[in-house]
Amino acid sequence: MTPSRRQMKLGLSIASAGYHYSAWRLPEVSALSGMDIEHHLRGAAIAERGKMDFVFMADWSSIMNVTDERIARDKEHAQVKLDPVLACAALAAVTRDVGLVPTASTTYNHPYAFARRMASIDHVSRGRIGWNMVTSTNIDEAMNFGLDGPIDSDTRHARAAEFVDVMRDLWQGGPVDHAGGQFRIQGSLDLPRPPQGFLPIITAGASVNAQELAARSADICYGGQPSLEMARRYYASVKGRLGKYGRSEDDLLMMPGIMCFIGRTQQEAQDKFDAIQAVMNVEVGIGQLLLNHFPDLTGLPLDEPVPDLRMRTDNLGSARLAGREPEMTLALMDRAREEKLTLRQLFDVAMCGFWSLGVIGTPERIADMMEEWFTTGAADGFMVQPPYMPGAADDFVDLVIPELQRRGLHRTAYTGRTLRDHLELPRLSGLAGAAA
Structure with a gap:
């Protein structure tokens, strides 16, 4: 029918x-x-x-x-x-x-x-x-x-x-x-x-x-x-x-x-999200940000606001390869500045897809x-x-x-x-x- x-x-x-x-x-x-x-x-x-x-x-x-x-x-x-x-x-x-x-x-x-x-x-x-x-x-x-x-x-x-x-x-x-x-x-x-x-x-x-x-x-x-x-x-x-x-x-x-x-x-949905975030690997998170034009954030404390971010231009094809345009990366950078996101919170977005x-x-x-x-x-x-x-x-x-x-x-x-x-x-x- x-x-x-x-x-x-x-x-x-x-x-x-x-x-x-x-x-x-x-x-x-x-x-x-x-x-x-x-x-x-x-x-x-x-x-x-x-x-x-x-x-x-x-x-x-x-x-x-x-x-x-x-x-x-x-x-x-x-x-x-x-x-x-x-x-x-x-x-x-x-x-x-x-x-x-x-x-x-x-x-x-x-x-x-x-x-x-x-x-x-x-x-x-x-x-x-x-x-x-x-x-x-x-x-x-x-x-x-x-x-x-x-x-x-x-x-x-x-x-x-x-x-x-x-x-x-x-x-x-x-x-x-x-x-x-x-x-x-x-x-x-x-x-x-x-x-x-x-x-x-x-x-x-x-x-x-x-x-x-x-x-x-x-x-x-x-x-x-x-x-x-x-x-x-x-x-x-x-x-x-x-x-x-x-x-x-x-x-x-x-x-x-x-x-x-x-x-x-x-709450059940949030618990599922929290469970997978809890097994996040910091090295992988740093790598994902690097691949999407972020500066190298290695060594920064996870639970303090990240410093003012500037987009990297040495690997411009990487975000598009992953199906993400620089527009999206810039939007995340703006959000990080405006909301004073911590590095861990940045990972919450980058790692979870x-x-x-x-x-x-x-x-x-x-x-x-x-x-x-x-x-x-x-x-x-x-x-x-x-x-x-x-x-x-x-x-x-x-x-x-x-x-x-x-x-x-x-x-x-x-x-x-x-x-x-x-x-x-x-x-x-x-x-x-x-x-x-």
Whole structure:
């Protein structure tokens, strides 16, 4: 049955032990989550139980900043992980309804090989695969692929746009004769069109280039705004670019990230937050601030106000790599000055992952916030970022989703077969976004 009102789209990010940097230190969380296929199977089952649209797997092809001795990478999780495309192929065989969205970079892949691989998984999953398209900015990734540093933004985004064009030509079926600025391909895929035709594409980023790429080529834009007003501005900015590519506002879903600590009472939710904050590692906290343009705060007392902060400019790509724009870092610096935050309080924000929308509360409070974002031009749905897995994902599905269902904001049963069906995206008949 078609719902009588617009409903939220929901994705569940399951790639690691959780979005809190101390998640792996909780006794109920496995430090090997990223390498354990059982972890991925459990996450997909949780999302399917909640009738969510898809599971999402973030990725980058390196161990980041491993040579910087100021950053305690050996005390973090998410440094070793399965290739998400291969993990999704495994999940496709043992799930029935939920969509599967791995991350892969247009910077270090080739469109023919990748189109073939993804079309194959779409057939295996009977139409449930999507793609989180990224353009890589990490120096460690660049060096892994024989470069001295990241490719400049204009070149990366031009390559990504052409990559998508080639992919969609190949998925369309028939011979392809493409000679562009980045790729030359003559041939065709050696398998039928994917069940979905064109696989749904997700992308993220707040730069002008990233927003233009989303408006031109994506079906979903993954945002990382921590406040309602920032999310509204981003929503309007990206949606406002669609017309130049011959697209309508309904052609692109905006899905900001949300991380929740959930309790049946406010105190229970606060207790969950306090428990994970209590196992915070100070060295990791210092490293996270360094990666986001803060000065080196090593040696400062934890419970005294930090001194006046000035933004570092020697590593400008790092915040964007982590999905955070300098705008967010500056906002946190302003908050630290105005509220005279201590170093420990700064860690409370940086370590817990509240760079996106973060909330500690009851299911009703969380649903209220989600509904406000959804109905006031800030979101078409949400990317759920559990602070720790699987417990926080279970909490969201068992406590928040029933509240959303009671309000008619989320489905109670799958009504389509493919990921494109779940997202209510049209089956494209030609190359979307080809207009200049």
